[in-house]
Amino acid sequence: MILFSPEYKRYIRLLSVLSVFVFLFFGSDVSAVAEAAAISAKSVKPSIGESFLGEELNYKVGFWIFNNVARGRLTFHGKGEGIYEATLSAHTTGLARFVRRRKDFFIATMEVVPGAERLRTLSFDKTSRLDGKERRKLVEIDYGKRILRWKKWKNGKLRKSGELPIPEGVVYDDPITAFYNLRYGAYGSVRDAAAFTIKTLPTDEGKEIDIKVRFAGRKETAARRAGLGKGEGFLADVSLDKDLFDSKSGLMEIYFNPDMVVTYAVAKDVLFFGDVRGKLLPAADSR
Numbered sequence: 001m002i003l004f005s006p007e008y009k010r011y012i013r014l015l016s017v018l019s020v021f022v023f024l025f026f027g028s029d030v031s032a033v034a035e036a037a038a039i040s041a042k043s044v045k046p047s048i049g050e051s052f053l054g055e056e057l058n059y060k061v062g063f064w065i066f067n068n069v070a071r072g073r074l075t076f077h078g079k080g081e082g083i084y085e086a087t088l089s090a091h092t093t094g095l096a097r098f099v100r101r102r103k104d105f106f107i108a109t110m111e112v113v114p115g116a117e118r119l120r121t122l123s124f125d126k127t128s129r130l131d132g133k134e135r136r137k138l139v140e141i142d143y144g145k146r147i148l149r150w151k152k153w154k155n156g157k158l159r160k161s162g163e164l165p166i167p168e169g170v171v172y173d174d175p176i177t178a179f180y181n182l183r184y185g186a187y188g189s190v191r192d193a194a195a196f197t198i199k200t201l202p203t204d205e206g207k208e209i210d211i212k213v214r215f216a217g218r219k220e221t222a223a224r225r226a227g228l229g230k231g232e233g234f235l236a237d238v239s240l241d242k243d244l245f246d247s248k249s250g251l252m253e254i255y256f257n258p259d260m261v262v263t264y265a266v267a268k269d270v271l272f273f274g275d276v277r278g279k280l281l282p283a284a285d286s287r
Contacts, residue, residue, distance in 0.1 A: 048117050048184045049084050052076040076180070082112045084119065086176045103129045108176035118186035124174040124201060139201055141172065148172065150204060164206045172201050182213070183260040190234055190260070193217040212239040225255065233257040 045051075057074045072090035079085045088106040107125040112118070120143070127136040136153040146166040152159050166172070173181060178198050181187060187196045195214045202208050214237045216224065221235040238252040248269035255264040267276040 047112070048119060048180065048186065049078065049082070049112055051184055052180055053078060053084075074176070079109065083109065083122070084111070085109050086180070088176060102131075106176060108174050110177045110180075113171075116186075117184070118181050119173075119177050120171050121174045121177045121201070124176075139174070141166070143171075148202070160204075162204060164202060170199060172199055174201050178211075185260075187213075190215045190236070190256075213237075214239075233263070234260070 053076060055076045059072050060070065070090060072088060074086060074088045076084060076086045086108045088104075088108075090104045105125075105127045107123075109122045109124075110119040111122055113120050121139075121141055123141065124139045125136070126138075127134065134153075134155055137150065139148065139150045141148050143166070146168070147163050148166055149161070149163045151161040178200065182196075182198075187198065188194050193215055195212065198211045198213065200209050200211055216235040216237065221233075224235055225233070234256040236254040236256065238254060240250050240252065251268040253266045253268065254262055256262050269275070
């Protein structure tokens with residue numbers, strides 16, 4: 001039975017990385033809570049913090065014939081003048097829980113960059129719990145001293161720590177912060193087949209990690225969306241580190257509605273599983 005095959009167990013071990021990345025960085029499988037108003041409906045565009053304040057997004061992830069093996073929720077709220085915090089929780093669900101019980105918690109603390117309508121990371125805290133074992137990593141960024149500090153814990157005990165210099169002029173965006181910046185248009189307009197290169201947090205050894213995003217033109221978008229029965233909006237092709245979730249190609253396909261809320265996403269060529277997809281989860285079915 002495929003649910004209990006080694007390949008499926010491997011998938012569950014990778015699941016939160018897959019689902020969380022799809023959701024975090026590109027909002028795949030998201031559904032805005034009813035209170036979250038569309039930005040485009042306002043005559044004056046609010047600030048980036050005001051645009052997402054109080055928003056809650058929900059999603060589910062599946063592959064092959066399994067459509068609901070993980071759920072996630074992302075919330076955005078204020079922490080003080082110009083400081084915001086976004087929290088993501090993700091967990092396996094349904095039959096997947098009998099194979100592997102996994103929960104992930106991410107907390108991104110960010111600030112509005114002075115003189116600019118974009119967010120930048122102050123800290124990124126990740127905790128993963130798998131079958132009773134817990135791992136945690138905290139990254140803190142000091143732009144004044146231009147230093148990135150990181151710590152790692154295993155089952156509550158500090159195991160490793162280190163720091164890295166931040167090159168002059170470089171701003172690192174964790175996946176959650178990048179998700180909000182992209183939706184707001186902080187990297188630039190997406191309406192002219194634009195392309196962006198986004199620096200995410202480097203590895204512990206200091207290796208830089210760039211993610212490339214290309215928005216398709218109108219004709220290409222219309223043709224590709226039609227095959228999936230998707231409505232109006234934008235289509236982005238994304239290239240990222242292949243090792244992030246054992247993808248043969250490192251490619252993703254992301255569908256946004258006109259208000260830059262993602263309605264559908266596909267992670268391509270995931271090892272053993274092919275395409276892993278995320279789908280909009282209606283607010284009424286967000287539990």
